[in-house]
Amino acid sequence: MTVAAPPAAATSPAGLAEYERSCEGHPGGPEAGRMIREVLDRVGDKWSLLVVATLGDDVMRFSDLLRHIPGISQRMLTLTLRQLERDGLVIRTAYAEVPPRVEYRLTALGATLIGIAHTIAQWAIANHSTIEQSRAEYDAR
Amino acid sequence: MTVAAPPAAATSPAGLAEYERSCEGHPGGPEAGRMIREVLDRVGDKWSLLVVATLGDDVMRFSDLLRHIPGISQRMLTLTLRQLERDGLVIRTAYAEVPPRVEYRLTALGATLIGIAHTIAQWAIANHSTIEQSRAEYDAR
DNA sequence: CGGAATCCCTTGGGATACTG
DNA sequence: CAGTATCCCAAGGGATTCCG
Numbered sequence: 001m002t003v004a005a006p007p008a009a010a011t012s013p014a015g016l017a018e019y020e021r022s023c024e025g026h027p028g029g030p031e032a033g034r035m036i037r038e039v040l041d042r043v044g045d046k047w048s049l050l051v052v053a054t055l056g057d058d059v060m061r062f063s064d065l066l067r068h069i070p071g072i073s074q075r076m077l078t079l080t081l082r083q084l085e086r087d088g089l090v091i092r093t094a095y096a097e098v099p100p101r102v103e104y105r106l107t108a109l110g111a112t113l114i115g116i117a118h119t120i121a122q123w124a125i126a127n128h129s130t131i132e133q134s135r136a137e138y139d140a141r
Numbered sequence: 142m143t144v145a146a147p148p149a150a151a152t153s154p155a156g157l158a159e160y161e162r163s164c165e166g167h168p169g170g171p172e173a174g175r176m177i178r179e180v181l182d183r184v185g186d187k188w189s190l191l192v193v194a195t196l197g198d199d200v201m202r203f204s205d206l207l208r209h210i211p212g213i214s215q216r217m218l219t220l221t222l223r224q225l226e227r228d229g230l231v232i233r234t235a236y237a238e239v240p241p242r243v244e245y246r247l248t249a250l251g252a253t254l255i256g257i258a259h260t261i262a263q264w265a266i267a268n269h270s271t272i273e274q275s276r277a278e279y280d281a282r
Numbered sequence: 283c284g285g286a287a288t289c290c291c292t293t294g295g296g297a298t299a300c301t302g
Numbered sequence: 303c304a305g306t307a308t309c310c311c312a313a314g315g316g317a318t319t320c321c322g
Contacts (some may be wrong), residue, residue, distance in 0.1 A: 032262050033194065033195065035262040036261055036265065038265050039261050039269075042272070046314080050174055053173055054174065062284055063284080066284095074317095075316075075317085076315065088274075100283050100322085102283080102284060112264065113264070117173075117177055119256075119257055120181070121176040124179050125176055127250060127253070130250060134227065138226070202304090203304055203305075204303065214296055217294090217295065217296080219304080220295090239303090241304055242304090243303080284322095286320080287318100289319100291314105291315095293315095294313075295313095297311105298308085299309100300307075302305090302306100
């Protein structure tokens with residue numbers, strides 16, 4: 001499988017340094033590390049990014065998500081959706097019917113995360129075999 | 142703080158669907174979800190991406206990394222570096238001196254991760270205040 | 283159907299002490 | 303300096319049960 005070159009910066013990793021300069025002098029100002037930490041603490045958990053990627057531009061019910069995300073438990077789907085809703089990444093719409101129906105969709109902000117999810121997926125596709133091989137060699141020792 | 146528009150796909154989240162189509166029919170073939178899971182399980186932990194971002198294109202000693210990554214413990218730095226080395230993302234070079242000196246640098250593969258780190262940091266910069274606000278509103282209820 | 287609540291085991295990871 | 307080894311606590315998260 002061939003994939004377009006990784007998004008960017010493979011040979012120009014100056015972006016972070018650039019950002020770090022822009023943050024110097026801020027009183028207690030966060031550096032790139034804190035930024036990465038922040039977003040990782042938010043969507044770097046086991047399920048958040050996966051829920052976002054699965055949701056995509058669709059509107060899905062709770063049970064739809066449960067089916068489309070292999071391995072996730074009821075509990076974790078609930079918790080993850082609540083957190084995403086709280087962060088303004090997901091909209092929850094409950095219809096007063098019986099049986100109840102609840103629909104989820106990404107907000108505009110949540111949709112911007114799809115780009116990140118895509119970038120990550122592309123990276124994985126492009127490199128997982130290389131990593132697998134590197135592991136095998138490492139473990140051989 | 143003003144930042145360039147989020148990298149991509151804010152309005153064209155078709156990438157994942159596209160990829161998913163390309164994977165259909167593969168015997169037990171992984172979907173985008175599994176790809177995301179894979180890379181998240183690898184560099185989505187508490188420190189990996191941060192070590193990569195900190196390392197950048199520099200060569201750093203163990204103690205340098207320890208100083209430049211606030212909050213990381215000796216133990217976690219060691220474990221994280223070992224894992225990154227095993228995955229072929231980091232090169233470890235030990236010099237037979239006394240006192241010992243060990244240097245770390247990214248491999249070419251590891252350097253491709255900087256793009257992801259940068260993308261994530263950019264996203265955080267662009268959106269963290271919005272998220273903060275959304276949280277405050279959510280919690281107010 | 284879409285949760286909330288409880289139970290409980292596993293993992294992550296910090297603190298500390300020791301070593302080549 | 304650059305680790306390794308232990309201890310131990312807290313959080314993560316699965317399974318199950320109950321509920322409106």
